[in-house]
Every structure is written in structure tokens, then in C-alpha cells.
Amino acid sequence: MLGRYFKLFLRSLIIKSDLMMSSHAGRYLKIFIGSLIAGLGYSTFIIPAKLLASGLSGIAVIVYYLVDLPIGVQLIVYNIPIVYIAYKVFGRLYAIDTIIGTVMLSVAIDATSFIGNYHIVEDPILNAVFGGVLVGIGCGIVFRANSNGGGFDVLGAVIKKYYSLDLGTVVFGFNLIIILVGIVLFNVSIGLYTLINMYIVGEITNKVVAGFNRKKLVIIMSPFSELIGWTIMQHLGRGVTFLHGEGAYSHKEQKVIFAVVSLTQVSRVKLIANAIDPTAFMIITDTSEVAGRGFTIKMPEHPNEDMNIQKTKGL
Numbered sequence: 001m002l003g004r005y006f007k008l009f010l011r012s013l014i015i016k017s018d019l020m021m022s023s024h025a026g027r028y029l030k031i032f033i034g035s036l037i038a039g040l041g042y043s044t045f046i047i048p049a050k051l052l053a054s055g056l057s058g059i060a061v062i063v064y065y066l067v068d069l070p071i072g073v074q075l076i077v078y079n080i081p082i083v084y085i086a087y088k089v090f091g092r093l094y095a096i097d098t099i100i101g102t103v104m105l106s107v108a109i110d111a112t113s114f115i116g117n118y119h120i121v122e123d124p125i126l127n128a129v130f131g132g133v134l135v136g137i138g139c140g141i142v143f144r145a146n147s148n149g150g151g152f153d154v155l156g157a158v159i160k161k162y163y164s165l166d167l168g169t170v171v172f173g174f175n176l177i178i179i180l181v182g183i184v185l186f187n188v189s190i191g192l193y194t195l196i197n198m199y200i201v202g203e204i205t206n207k208v209v210a211g212f213n214r215k216k217l218v219i220i221m222s223p224f225s226e227l228i229g230w231t232i233m234q235h236l237g238r239g240v241t242f243l244h245g246e247g248a249y250s251h252k253e254q255k256v257i258f259a260v261v262s263l264t265q266v267s268r269v270k271l272i273a274n275a276i277d278p279t280a281f282m283i284i285t286d287t288s289e290v291a292g293r294g295f296t297i298k299m300p301e302h303p304n305e306d307m308n309i310q311k312t313k314g315l
Contacts, residue, residue, distance in 0.1 A: 030145035038138025039108025045131030048116040052194040056151035058178035072110030079150040102150035132200025140208020220257035222280035
């Protein structure tokens with residue numbers, strides 16, 4: 001009996017370790033892919049157009065233009081004190097993530113630097129736009145893997161912790177200094193093109209981090225909420241949650257429909273609500289990312305199947 005329990009215990013440990021290894025491997029793969037995409041953005045568009053960049057990369061790019069010192073090598077050197085600060089302030093795990101992200105991005109930039117010799121695109125606007133798109137996608141993937149590329153992001157997080165300043169404001173202040181230095185050393189056009197690039201990088205990064213799995217959140221208040229909810233479930237196959245609401249003026253209690261649907265299903269929800277109750281009060285808003293049963297987890301085809309799943313889980 002003891003041998004059997006020991007085998008089960010050992011098997012559970014192996015399964016857990018395999019899951020941890022696979023999750024870490026997938027995470028590091030995301031960091032690698034994100035760093036490679038960002039490196040391609042720098043090497044293919046930003047550096048050949050003599051544009052600047054945000055964060056420590058901007059400083060490294062300026063030095064590269066002046067003395068031709070490899071950008072990746074500079075980033076590793078510049079981030080050494082930042083990694084130390086990250087270790088002291090946020091702990092070992094955060095520092096390790098910073099090291100991994102920094103090294104991968106640095107290697108990716110220097111490894112793909114030969115692409116800049118081909119000058120694929122001559123128009124500085126196109127370079128600013130497409131360079132921003134690639135760098136934004138790459139950084140977003142790295143951030144989604146709970147890592148970072150070091151630099152001003154870490155410094156901004158430290159300043160936010162001790163001085164309660166907004167992270168975006170701090171990073172923007174650092175980047176503004178880089179742009180001003182670039183304007184003084186080079187010309188105004190370079191600074192303006194870099195502003196366009198930085199804006200696109202920020203927007204794309206936010207989109208990737210927030211997720212592209214955008215859905216619509218629908219809230220409906222009506223005396224016929226049960227009928228509307230049942231119709232949505234039957235005709236759209238979407239789950240509906242009833243929230244208990246009360247009118248502040250009338251003090252009448254009624255059920256409030258809470259549902260998440262895809263963009264293409266919004267018009268059908270409107271048709272259903274208007275057909276049953278033309279006076280229904282409806283709110284439709286965007287959601288950044290939706291996870292769970294019905295979206296990232298397949299819903300059971302029959303209600304009994306759902307009950308069986310719950311029973312096996314001991315619910």
C-alpha cells in the first residue's frame with residue numbers, strides 16, 4: 001500500500017515538473033521570438049534610416065551613429081547597473097527576467113544588423129512606421145511572457161515604487177531627453193520621425209499586451225431579462241449571467257443580463273433585445289481580453305456533460 005502511494009506521489013511530482021518545464025520553455029521561447037522580431041525592427045527599418053529609439057536603446061543608437069559601437073554590446077553594458085537595481089528593489093526573479101530579456105534583445109539586434117546594409121526601405125516615414133510595428137510586436141510578446149528588456153522600464157518601475165510617479169510619465173520624460181539630444185546632434189526631422197516611431201511602438205505594444213482577443217461586453221436591463229437571456233443562449237450559443245439590480249428611483253428589483261459576445265454577434269443581440277423589449281436599456285462596451293469557458297475553454301455540448309465534469313472534480 002505504501003509503495004503504491006509512493007508511486008502516485010512520485011508520478012505527481014514528475015507531472016508537475018514536466019508542466020513547469022514546458023511552461024518555462026514556452027515562456028523563454030516567447031521571449032526569444034519577441035526579441036528577434038524587435039531586433040528585426042531595429043536592424044531593418046530604424047537603424048538604416050538613422051532614426052533614434054526609446055529607452056536605453058536610444059542612447060545606444062546615438063553612440064552607434066557617432067562611434068560605430070555595436071548596439072547589443074552597449075545594451076548589455078548599460079543594463080548591468082539596472083539589473084543590480086532590479087535585484088535590490090524587486091528581487092532575484094525580476095532580475096533574472098531582466099537579464100534574459102536584455103541578453104536576448106541585445107543578441108537579436110547585433111545578429112540581424114547585417115540586414116541594414118541592404119537598405120530595404122528608403123522613405124523615413126515608412127521606416128518609422130514599420131520599424132515601430134515590428135518593435136512594438138516584439139516588445140509586446142516579451143512583456144506578455146512576464147519579462148522585460150531592461151532599460152528605462154526598470155528605472156521607471158523603481159521611481160514609481162518610491163516616488164509614486166506614473167510609469168508612463170517617467171519613461172516619456174526619459175525618452176523626451178533622448179529626442180532632444182538627437183535633435184541637437186543630428187536634425188529636427190530625425191527627432192520628429194522618432195516621435196512617430198515611439199508612438200507606434202507604444203500603441204502596438206499595448207495592443208499586444210492587452211491581447212487581440214477583443215470581445216463585446218453586453219449589459220441589458222429589462223423586465224423581460226429572462227426571456228432575452230434564454231433567447232441569446234439558444235440562438236447565439238453564448239452564456240448569460242443574471243445580476244440582481246434595483247432601480248434607484250423606482251426601487252423595483254429586476255435581473256440584469258451580463259454577457260460577452262463576439263463582434264459579429266452584437267447586431268443579433270440588438271435584434272433579440274429590441275424584438276422582445278424595444279424599451280430595453282442596453283450597454284455595449286469593448287473588452288481587452290476574454291478567457292475562460294466558452295472562449296479559451298471549449299464549452300460542453302450538453303448540460304449533463306458539464307455536471308459530470310463537476311462531479312469528477314469533487315464539486
